[in-house]
Amino acid sequence: MTRMHRHLGPLILCAIGVLPAQAEPVLVAGSKSPAVSFSRQQVQDIYYLRLKELPGGGVIVPLMLGAGPVRQDFLDKVLNKSEAQLKSHWARLNFTGKGVAPQQVASTAELKRLLAANPHMVGYLDRAEADASVKILYAP
Amino acid sequence: MGRWGLVALALCNAMAMQVRAEALPNWVKLDGFGTVGVYHADDPNATVRSDIRTSTGARNETRFDADSLLAVQLKLRPAGPFNAGFQLISKKEVNSSHRPRVQWAYLGWEPSSEINIKLGRALAPVFLMSDYNDLYYAQISAQPPGQVYSNNSITFNDGVTGQWERHFGEGVLGIEGYYGKTRVDVSLGEIEVPKQMGLSAKWTSGPLLLRLGYSRPKGGLKPFAGNSVDQFLGLVRDAQQMGLCSNCNQVYRERFKLTDVVNKMVSLGFSWDDDTYVVQGEWVSRKSDSAILSGSGGWYLLGARRIGDFTPYIVLGSLKPIAEPVDLRLTTPPQATTGQMALLSALAAANATNVTGQYHRDQLALGLRWELSSNMALKLQWDHYKVKNRFWGSSNKVEFRMGPQSQFDGKVNTYTANLDFIF
Numbered sequence: 001m002t003r004m005h006r007h008l009g010p011l012i013l014c015a016i017g018v019l020p021a022q023a024e025p026v027l028v029a030g031s032k033s034p035a036v037s038f039s040r041q042q043v044q045d046i047y048y049l050r051l052k053e054l055p056g057g058g059v060i061v062p063l064m065l066g067a068g069p070v071r072q073d074f075l076d077k078v079l080n081k082s083e084a085q086l087k088s089h090w091a092r093l094n095f096t097g098k099g100v101a102p103q104q105v106a107s108t109a110e111l112k113r114l115l116a117a118n119p120h121m122v123g124y125l126d127r128a129e130a131d132a133s134v135k136i137l138y139a140p
Numbered sequence: 141m142g143r144w145g146l147v148a149l150a151l152c153n154a155m156a157m158q159v160r161a162e163a164l165p166n167w168v169k170l171d172g173f174g175t176v177g178v179y180h181a182d183d184p185n186a187t188v189r190s191d192i193r194t195s196t197g198a199r200n201e202t203r204f205d206a207d208s209l210l211a212v213q214l215k216l217r218p219a220g221p222f223n224a225g226f227q228l229i230s231k232k233e234v235n236s237s238h239r240p241r242v243q244w245a246y247l248g249w250e251p252s253s254e255i256n257i258k259l260g261r262a263l264a265p266v267f268l269m270s271d272y273n274d275l276y277y278a279q280i281s282a283q284p285p286g287q288v289y290s291n292n293s294i295t296f297n298d299g300v301t302g303q304w305e306r307h308f309g310e311g312v313l314g315i316e317g318y319y320g321k322t323r324v325d326v327s328l329g330e331i332e333v334p335k336q337m338g339l340s341a342k343w344t345s346g347p348l349l350l351r352l353g354y355s356r357p358k359g360g361l362k363p364f365a366g367n368s369v370d371q372f373l374g375l376v377r378d379a380q381q382m383g384l385c386s387n388c389n390q391v392y393r394e395r396f397k398l399t400d401v402v403n404k405m406v407s408l409g410f411s412w413d414d415d416t417y418v419v420q421g422e423w424v425s426r427k428s429d430s431a432i433l434s435g436s437g438g439w440y441l442l443g444a445r446r447i448g449d450f451t452p453y454i455v456l457g458s459l460k461p462i463a464e465p466v467d468l469r470l471t472t473p474p475q476a477t478t479g480q481m482a483l484l485s486a487l488a489a490a491n492a493t494n495v496t497g498q499y500h501r502d503q504l505a506l507g508l509r510w511e512l513s514s515n516m517a518l519k520l521q522w523d524h525y526k527v528k529n530r531f532w533g534s535s536n537k538v539e540f541r542m543g544p545q546s547q548f549d550g551k552v553n554t555y556t557a558n559l560d561f562i563f
Contacts, residue, residue, distance in 0.1 A: 041310060041346065050312050050344065052253035052305075059253050080415050084449070084511040091562050092278040095173060096263055096271040097225045097244065098256065098303070100217060103166065 024127040025074035027138040030115035034058065035122070038138045040078065046122065047079055048089060049099040054120065062102040063111060063123035070108075074124045077140045169215040175276045177207035177558040185548040187539040188525070190283065190556075192290050192326045195236045197539060198554070205232045207283060207558050209274060213244065223248040225258075229274060234325040243274075243296060256303040264297040265316050265340060266355050268409035268422055277560035280418060280453050280509055282521040285440035287457030287503055288422045292405065293326045294357060297336065311345030322357070328369050331433075333359030351409040360399035361433055369432055375486055379470070384484055386469045395466050401430040418444040418453075427462065435462035440503070449512075455505040500528040501538060507556075516561040523554045 027043050029035050034056040038046070045051035046062050054060055065071045075081055081089070093099030105111045111123045112133050122137065130136055164170060181188040181198035189197035190206030198206075209231035217223045227244035246260035263271040269284050273295060276283065283289075299320015306313055319337045323330070338355035363369040373396060380388035409422040423439040440457030468487050473480065507521035527538050527550045538552060 045312075050305075051307065082446075082511070083514040084517070085415065085446075087514050087562070088278050091173065091275060092272050094169075094171070094215075095211075095213065095227075095275050095278070095562075097215070097246070097248065097258065098271075100169065100215070 023070040023073045025124045026127045028134040029122045033119040058120045061121045064102045167218045172212035173562040174210040179206045179556040181554045183552040258301045262301040266292045282519045282556045287438040287459040314342040329363035333357045347414040349411040353407040355405045395431045451509040457503045460500040502526045519558045521556040
């Protein structure tokens with residue numbers, strides 16, 4: 001297939017509106033969280049386990065959604081790392097006793113439940129799913 | 141059951157362990173890592189070891205026992221400032237055993253998010269990647285570049301290890317220190333270190349990491365019978381007894397000491413990783429008060445580019461000794477026998493090359509890392525070693541026949557294929 005043909009397919013699909021909408025991942029915390037906002041660098045530092053404390057005090061506990069388009073877009077647009085790179089980074093910390101990889105959560109509903117229960121937790125979801133139970137701390 | 145049967149069993153256990161791990165509470169974490177590796181060295185006159193802590197090397201042959209290893213760890217992190225860790229690793233050791241050894245057994249205390257103190261056995265952070273020295277999955281190249289990492293064979297510290305980290309602006313400053321004791325078996329013999337300490341500072345800001353390290357182990361070497369050190373010291377003793385050397389006893393005592401040897405290592409390291417390009421380098425200088433566990437200096441530079449699941453890379457490096465001449469004062473008797481002449485010739489060579497001058501070597505490596513899945517990577521690597529001053533002895537990495545009869549031309553290639561995984 002030539003390079004032009006490779007690009008034509010998605011363009012045609014896009015034109016007729018059949019491509020799935022891309023997720024817009026945003027970093028959120030429970031509505032009672034003391035955090036106000038983070039820069040992109042701070043979000044990266046949270047998930048690289050470099051930034052461990054909220055500005056107002058308290059240990060940050062990052063959460064990761066399980067495999068899916070929101071996780072993929074969060075890796076691509078916010079963390080700028082592949083799944084393998086991130087796992088390799090976490091493995092360095094985990095297997096040297098310097099950190100623990102973020103807890104994995106299965107669904108957005110579980111994420112919201114955990115965020116509501118612990119104001120030190122942060123996670124990400126699609127902006128369309130951000131309701132009054134969470135506050136957005138970073139949007140790309 | 142053969143060795144590969146054991147490896148298969150270990151992998152099955154690892155997978156079963158992962159299933160069981162999912163049933164554990166959040167504060168208990170059970171996981172592990174491993175490597176299945178094969179390598180080939182192409183020279184019939186030189187043996188190349190993958191690691192100085194293993195007994196065997198390849199001489200014009202293919203071997204499966206170089207980097208292959210399996211490790212499991214248990215971490216307990218209940219609520220509160222205390223935690224604990226235990227790690228077992230099985231890798232072929234100098235005594236050819238795969239018996240698992242304890243790599244970690246510590247009680248941790250984190251009074252704040254900035255301070256982390258461990259009491260017990262923890263990894264000794266001597267160089268940039270020392271604390272994940274055996275975790276090949278987290279490294280770009282097949283092994284840590286030997287031109288720096290073979291300057292230190294110590295892996296763990298029995299004592300206290302502390303880390304302090306704080307954000308300053310866009311960066312993070314980390315200070316890490318350790319104090320305690322250790323022991324390690326290398327191809328030369330048993331190294332017992334009753335006292336060691338180290339201190340390092342690390343600055344991380346975005347893609348940039350800078351590191352400065354200092355470490356000071358004080359210990360002794362008990363050479364294995366019949367190896368090159370043992371043979372050499374035997375020659376020095378023989379020469380003194382035969383009256384062929386006027387100062388061998390003194391040199392033996394002052395320069396060839398094997399106990400209370402102090403090594404001082406200073407290292408500088410950096411890494412730039414912008415998620416596409418990676419450049420990493422380290423330099424080390426090791427000073428020693430013994431010509432046997434001698435001083436040395438080394439460096440490497442690694443460059444890599446991530447292209448989807450593939451990461452081609454190149455490594456350049458060099459290692460050379462730092463040692464004063466030993467100056468054995470030799471005398472040739474008028475009626476010297478053939479044996480005496482051979483002995484004098486060997487000791488003269490030692491004088492000419494500062495005893496340890498044999499291991500000056502340069503390295504070029506080209507490799508490819510392929511992410512097979514999010515927890516498994518395949519690495520293919522070609523290494524070319526060029527050994528200088530090869531008249532006397534052998535290095536800890538490349539071994540060859542001593543003396544003028546040596547047919548080793550100083551150049552050897554190795555080919556490595558490693559499958560690294562975490563679970």
